Every structure is written in C-alpha cells, then in structure tokens.
Amino acid sequence: MAKKTDRWLQLRKSVEINDGLEVRKAQVWTEDKLWWWNKYIDITTAALVGRNKWPHDLVYVDLFAGPGILEFESGERIPGSPLLAMRAAKPFTKVLLCEKNHSRALACKKRAQSLATTQSIRVFEGDCNEQIGLICNSIPANALTLAFIDPTGLHASFETLATLTENRSVDLLILFADFMDIIRNVATYAQQSQSNLDQVLGPDCDWRSEWHSLADHSAAKVSRLFVQLYQNQLREHLGYEHFGDEVLYLDRGVPLYRILFASRNPLGLKFWNESTKKQRGSDRLF
Numbered sequence: 001m002a003k004k005t006d007r008w009l010q011l012r013k014s015v016e017i018n019d020g021l022e023v024r025k026a027q028v029w030t031e032d033k034l035w036w037w038n039k040y041i042d043i044t045t046a047a048l049v050g051r052n053k054w055p056h057d058l059v060y061v062d063l064f065a066g067p068g069i070l071e072f073e074s075g076e077r078i079p080g081s082p083l084l085a086m087r088a089a090k091p092f093t094k095v096l097l098c099e100k101n102h103s104r105a106l107a108c109k110k111r112a113q114s115l116a117t118t119q120s121i122r123v124f125e126g127d128c129n130e131q132i133g134l135i136c137n138s139i140p141a142n143a144l145t146l147a148f149i150d151p152t153g154l155h156a157s158f159e160t161l162a163t164l165t166e167n168r169s170v171d172l173l174i175l176f177a178d179f180m181d182i183i184r185n186v187a188t189y190a191q192q193s194q195s196n197l198d199q200v201l202g203p204d205c206d207w208r209s210e211w212h213s214l215a216d217h218s219a220a221k222v223s224r225l226f227v228q229l230y231q232n233q234l235r236e237h238l239g240y241e242h243f244g245d246e247v248l249y250l251d252r253g254v255p256l257y258r259i260l261f262a263s264r265n266p267l268g269l270k271f272w273n274e275s276t277k278k279q280r281g282s283d284r285l286f
Ligand SMILES: C[S@@+](CC[C@H](N)C(=O)[O-])C[C@H]1O[C@@H](n2cnc3c(N)ncnc32)[C@H](O)[C@@H]1O
Pocket: 024, 034, 063, 064, 065, 066, 067, 068, 069, 070, 079, 080, 081, 082, 098, 099, 100, 101, 104, 126, 127, 128, 129, 150, 151, 152, 155
C-alpha cells in the first residue's frame, strides 16, 4: 500500500459523511490505483494550470466513471476518480465523465452538482464506446486531456481510443485487464472471430499466431506478450511513444491487472513516473 499523504487524507475526509447516494464497493488494491491517479492529477495540474508554458485548457475525461465514491466493507469511504478530478487543487477547465449504469451516473451527477465548482462538469450516461463522439465534441481545440480508462475487463475498444485521441493531445491511463480477463479467456477469444480482445487490441494485430507460437504459456509470458502487442498498437496506429511502467496489483499474491500510461509527449511520462516512483521497482515482477 502506498504511503498516504496529507492531501489524500483530506480527500478521504471530504467523502466520509454518508450522503445517501450510491457507492461502489472498494477493495484494498483500489485505493492504491486511485492514490496514484490523484498524485498524477496533482502533479500535472500544478505544472500546467495557469502557467504560461501551457496557456490552453486542461480537460479531464473519465470513460468508466462509477458513482464517485467507493466504500470498504468497514464503511470507510474513498473518493472515486470523478471526485478526484473535480477536487483537483488546480481545477481542470472541463471534467467529462461517462457511466453506463443509470443509478451510478445519477449519483455522479448529484455529487457533481453538490460540489458547486465553477468548472464545467458533464456526465454522459451510456456506453462510452457509443458516447465517445459526443464526449469529443465537448473537448476544446488545443486542450491537453488526461483520460482515465478504468473498466473491469476488456470493455474499451481500440476504436474508442482512436476517436478520443485523433488530432488531440491526450495522455492515457488505462486499466489493462490482462490477469483479470485475457489470461483466463484467451483460448476462448482465439476461437471467436470478433472477440472482446480483438476489439481492445484493434486493427491489424495478429495476436492469435503470436500467442500460439509462444514457447512458454505461463501467465507472466502471456501477460507480457499482450502488453507489448497493445503498446505496439498504440504506437503504430495512434502515434503514442512514451509508455509508463506497468504497475502490478496483487491480491494475496495473485496478480490482478496492470495500469498502462501512454503519452505522445515525454513530459507526460515524467509526470507519471513522479507519481509512481515510490512503488517503482518493487512491483515489477513480470
Ligand atoms: C472499475 S469501475 C470505475 C471506477 C471509477 N474509476 C472509480 O474510481 O470509482 C467501472 C465502471 O464503469 C461502468 N461501465 C461498465 N461498462 C461501461 C461502458 N461500456 N461505458 C461506460 N461505463 C461503463 C461500470 O458501471 C462501473 O461503474
């Protein structure tokens, strides 16, 4: 567990009173993910918002937003990614959120309204793969966008990322469900002509033959193969060049998923590395 800072404790405090709205269940590893994401938001907004070197808008996009608050079994609550963005010390120009589930989207909207911030916040209800065009219409030209893509499985299609990042500066933080999904289901996906894995990996990716020809089908090797294939796709089709170290989350010794950071700008990676540096090294087991 990452060491928690005063800022994180403040953010936790801001959601400790039960507002009666829907929450999502939190697991111990969820807090590390959000802690890192918040640190990245803090570092990036501090460096860019209101600075001459970045005179343009800074926009936050969250394609799998959730209701805004998570709750542990103990009843303790932590802010979800949308609230972290809305409470950034240096505010984003716009916060654009998408959530498919009606009651979660509603909870997120109500929480946004109760914050009464001056920034523009919009919640898009629906499948982000269908809403992406509308979301993109709300991103001002020249903005730098930080996009958090936090599904529970293989739900964000490559085409959605292509639309989001076309002719825009977008830094991506993606939950890559290798251990949670790919490793468990790859044999099934290999037999389907248009599987979820095909949707996520995108065009011209011959993952079936790469997977079949792997000499070692251990979880570590399969995971490494798919992470590399995904990064190649982001590089070749979308022009991403700078990739963050994959951070591995463990549940009682079981790997769960990776967080992938991708940017076209080396500065984005510098900010991400600063956010994760306390953990880097120790978690790089695969
Ligand atoms: C892992 S949770 C996201 C958690 C959130 N980042 C947070 O910090 O609380 C994934 C969320 O995405 C929603 N979801 C699932 N599929 C979706 C889709 N295709 N488009 C938009 N939202 C989706 C789920 O209802 C769920 O609330």
